Amino acid sequence: MHSTIPDLMRNAAGTYGEREFLRFPALSSAAPSTVPSASLSFAEADAESDRLARALAAQGVRPGDRVAVMLDNVPWWPLSWLAVLKAGAVTVPVNVRYQAADLEHVLRDSGAVATLTVEAHAPRVPGPVHLVDRLTDGPPLDISLSADNVANFQYTSGTTGFPKACLLTHDYWLRTAQVVADLIHVRDDDVLMIAQAYSYMDPQWTTLLCLLGGIPHVVLPRFSASGFWPAARENGATLTYVLGTMPLLMHKQPPSPLDRENRMRLVLCSGIAPDLHRTFEERWGAPWRELYGSTESGCDLMSAPDAADTVGTGAMGTPPPGKEVRIDEETGEILVHGTPMMLGYWNHPEATAHAFRGGWYHTGDLGVRDAMGRIRHAGRLKDTVRRGGENISCAEVESVLARHPAVLAAALVPIPDDLFGELPKAFLQLRPGHAADAGTAAAVVAHARERLARFKIPAYVEFVESFTLTPSARIEKRHLLQPGRDQRAAPAIPTEDPA
Template identity: 30%
Template sequence: MSGNHNQYSVGLDKTPANFVALTPLSFLARTAAIYPDHLSTIYEGRTFTWSETHARCRRFASYLAGRGIGRGDTVAVMLPNVPAMNEAHFAVPMSGAVLNALNIRLDAPSIAFQLDHGGAKLILVDPEFSGLIAEALTLISGPKPAVIDVDDKAFAGGKRIGEIEYEEALAQGDPGFKTLLPDDEWDAIALSYTSGTTGNPKGVVIHHRGAYLNAVSNILASNLGQHPVYLWTLPMFHCNGWCFPWTLAAAAGVNVCLRKVDPAKIFELILKHNVTHMCGAPIVYNTLINATGAPKTANARPVIGLIAGAAPPVAVLEGAESIGIKLTHVYGLTEVYGPASFCAEQPGWDELTAEARAQLKRRQGVSYPLQEAITVIDPETMREVPHDGETVGEVMFRGNIVMKGYLKNEKATKESFAGGWFHTGDLGVLDEHGYVIIKDRSKDIIISGGENISSVEVEDVLYKHPAVLFAAVVAKPDSKWGEVPCAFIELKDNARATEAEIIAFCRSHMSGFKTPKAVVFGTIPKTSTGKIQKFMLRNQVDSAKAISA
């Protein structure tokens, strides 16, 4: 026999007894059965057990099914880190539909585009964002999604814009609803939008298999163990909370929900609930380190924190240790389910000085336990660069924790998978131990507070200003946000503008976090063919000072 037929394949087939499609939905059912009375969720005086959370998710899945929502449909959510947001990560796919968690920091046009492009049939809305969603719905030319309000007594303000409230919808659902498991583990479970390397958002589609594997990888990479107490300092809309909603179900942990990052509240919850783990961008930890109520000494049992975004400053890594948070640096993108690599610690690091340890922990590191590979490759030859810490290439991933592709964008999907690797667009090197170290973000992306900002999108707005002749936006290092947009502007002849005017103009056309935080006026360097030389601007940006023309 040859090929695929041999003694180990003939008569030895997949059956329901020996093969089940991987899906993180199984984590919820298992934990609810084994630990039914164990706490699953804590939020503002409300608590749920895992059996209650399971029933609530089945109720909402039943409600969705009753509305005719099922396989291939999209359900969007515009929610902060409240219990309903966590439940949606199970309830929506339990109905067969795909979850689209919207970035709560976006403006109405961006939200309208995503709802329209993803074809959302229904959206859950928190009262804080009801006005924003109402505006976005007016901008959708096609069918508009039905709206369900998710009331939150912890938020004063907002108004209902939906046809029913979330708890009322749950009451109409069946707690015994039979979960609609995926036909194939390759089926989509979630849709998230990323700015990518252009100003047009791309819809990243992830599957049940990858969500299952990355959820388990989180347990292994962060030493989560069983029954962790996890504080939600990371937005759940961000890469589906790095898959942690599913991780916490697998680990039978406790979700301590948090509506917004508030240092005083965070320290209070850490002590009150004996928090063991948390995640966030460098700005979150920097905020805690510099908060008035920050602990003066580290606890005997530190909180384990994952930190992502641009390479964290040494001061943040050291400072976190001083207030009782032990950080592990992770790296990834929406296209790889959030973190898909981490700076794996080696024996002896704890004996080093805090500064020496921080220098080692800043690296992007090695592949996540269940990701096949991360490395640095010469994109021209598709060969791995030498482990010399100097030869620059492109950081690439390969494995089961890589997206299905971009929704309705076959060209971008093929480009991102060229040569059998996912191309991140980030530039890096490999050190002697094979750890990845990022040297430069892809030229069009600025990572600010853990959020991607497309420089192309900001430039498009700048070019709308009547005084602007040429514009270029690059990342400027920032002690609070990690990076912020810095705009270089060449004005038209006889035109005048000030930094304040340019920033105000941008803020009137886009989300606040995307607006430039500094503006430099002058001649922008270009090649002989007129292409702007951004690398020269990056060299200037550290010392550049915004001046008025």
Template identity: 30%
Template sequence: MQDADLVPNAANHAPLTPLLFLDRAADVYPERLAVHHGSLRRNWRDTRIRCRQLASALTRRGLQRGEVVAVMLPNVPAMVEAHFGVPMAGLVLNTLNTRLDAESLGYMLSYGGARAVLVDPEVGAVMREAIAIAVDQGLPHPLVVDVPDPEFVPHGQGIGSMDYETLLAEGDATDALPDVSDEWDSIALNYTSGTTGRPKGVVYSHRGAYANAVSNILEWDMPKHPVYLWTLPMFHCNGWCFPWTVAARAGVNVCLRKVEAAAIFDRIRGASVTHYCGAPIVHGLLVNAPAELKTGIGHTVRAMVAGAAPPAALIEGLEAMGFDLTHVYGLTEVYGPATACAKQADWETLPLPERARLNARQGVRYHLQNAATVRDRATLEEVPHDGETMGEIMFRGNIMMKGYLGDAEATAQAFAGGWFHTGDLAVVDPDGYIKIKDRSKDIIISGGENISSIEVEDVLYRHPAVMLAAVVAMPDPKWGETPCAFIELKAGATTTAEDITAFCKQHLAGFKVPRKVVFVELPKTSTGKIQKFALRQQARSREAIDR
């Protein structure tokens, strides 16, 4: 075939970018609702105008292509707008975790070189301190913009030189904006949660954000005009790329400042919410909510869960509420989720416990991800699909970070052998579905036997009094390590360590039963993940010492 003269040109090739989704939503469905926040209703036409005003204003303020704009906001309309307005100006969006301390935030601002910072007054005090720390570290003082929430009156005062609406008024929606010249251009900077040491800056491309946003639609079979509730923080992996996904389907962004069961159920009923995402703790909050909060929901709600594998009890509880759960898996480096437990038709005929077991797996690669596999860490050979041979989960494809900002060594290590190494240990079942066994640092080695903390946690979650559970290693003079269980009980529930131990003995081999049970309120990240590093320190586990 002679095709040497067939070359890419403006007619047949354009950079992939999720910014295209906003234009399509505004062009095709200008009057449809885009943002629902308290009493605020805003359509797609006006949302695009505001995003273009933001891009124009930042450009007129002198920010240059590739520079960073940090935002410290809860899930409010301005956070949706930032996901379009900032990259529209050729800038890089850095969404900051609203629960971090000033020292961590100061490091992120300085390391990323933030030129502008958008701040919600509720977190103004910590951001004032963070900006001061960053300036002391050599960051030129950024433009600081207050973003008050007109629908709510949070505690705190503004710290900026102007407010958000004033900034938007400086822009002109008709200004010519820079094109996305290359889909490899950076669209966002996210920081890993970093349990110890400094977090790494993960850089996303327009191409990767586009691929994951489209895959979200395909994994969920998301119809036109979904009503999406923002239970997942938009600062976390850019909300798993769902700001762009919702725009692609011309859906509704139902904003939520704080995750509370009553507020979530109120919005599901009042706004007819069809989709939401979150860590297991968010879904557990709903399953364990008082029955009176759950009444009056007559439509199907699609839920997506990531993080630790959801226990069978959680999946069963959501199904009993009429919620359809999709289990996904990923990391910051792969834009949030990059595998999904794709449901098979014949699962529907199985008993609920077996269906829950199958749905709790991490599953198969996202549609637009080239590969998700489990490989031997030393040889990089794929492990047999026998459900027993353990290896490391590895990814390759378009849903992948560009690398770690300013850290070529860490980037090279992460991509060694042409695969992204997750650090998660798993098996592959005969049907090709991945099942995580543990993080490499969470395997407990007791008397030479490997114990999966996830396996023990799954049993603990079956106990009727257990709300949350986490298992880590603790030192043992005879066995080297043994399991230590930290348990948070359901409201009003009571039990004893002896009862927990007896329950575990009914379901686990003796050497896997926790030797110690501690009842606590478990430490969690802002996205609901249990902070096992803090529990390892408390239990004096091997990893707490080594890391």
């Protein structure tokens, strides 16, 4: 295995040369005119990232410095990532949707010496900025790196609080890509398509997987439920990875006679509803297989492409080589040990010690073993509502609410209550054509009452136009509960029996 990411890039350039490596369909016309081509070969990507690395060094970036990358899904993103690493520095991926508070937190916490971006985003960035499309070349570099060098300060999604930076080494990234490449048996005619923001970890390890296999990496500008499968057809995609709300949002699109007109041979996914698993496979004509992991630990459980016996079970597979996974006997929490694994949280020694107490990484996820000994996901340890003496899994209730034909997406959060301690409140995004009124709220709650215990029924419902999503396509709940606001007051709608 290669010891560093630049080593892998150089080897791929030497091995695959002019074969296509990066493809960015439907690039925005507003992109800078000097943006690299929407298609780059392995050799071109290596040469361009070398040039950028020299330019960064000429601007004063030194080995070990942190350099933020704040870019959309354009070729500059992977080229900048590779360049920062080739300069011996550490990449700090920044979500382009960040506003003042998010952005200031990440840049201050990481100690980034500069931010690589383009003119459109530069006014929002505090501190030094390098416009990536205007960097000029510099003298040759002689940088020595090792597998244990930190490659990324990768900030966690932060659904309920400000994110923390996971310290991820070159070895972490290479092992993560390699175990997936080994699992799926990359073929010479494969094309891997991804729709997540590059600032999230998935497009980064899939980039490395494509370097390992010598195959094209197709990066969509953003996720679109209606556009995902047309893009898969147009680009001849054979492999993809989807997670969070993405599968359900695609499923809620009207069926098309073209649904099975694609080359997809494998959909890797995280967290699909077991009772929809077979439906997805039949609709789009490809096997869907679970991957389970986190930013902190990479891939922890993996379902093989031929593991048809997992369809509809919720089973998340088996640990890859180098990993052990068990369930805590007292809490039911999924615990992980082995490699790859983050070095820890930057600036958070207490959080690091807590996460690794007893020598195992505590994922915060709940798991149960089925009769075959396989682990199924059972919600988040902290993503719960404590209603009186009962614990409510937010994920369970959200799954039921999202099955109502009027609901596009749902989020359940706890709100304080003098009698019960906490009550569940549901935020709902409706599908077009449904009224955001008391009648719709009553219909959704009635749907839930038929399927859930009484104490799990939302006490309040509120409609939203849209949700703010994390880069991993999960609802960012911290934006739903503004400080000082009475969560029971309008526009919240109480159910018939909020107690």
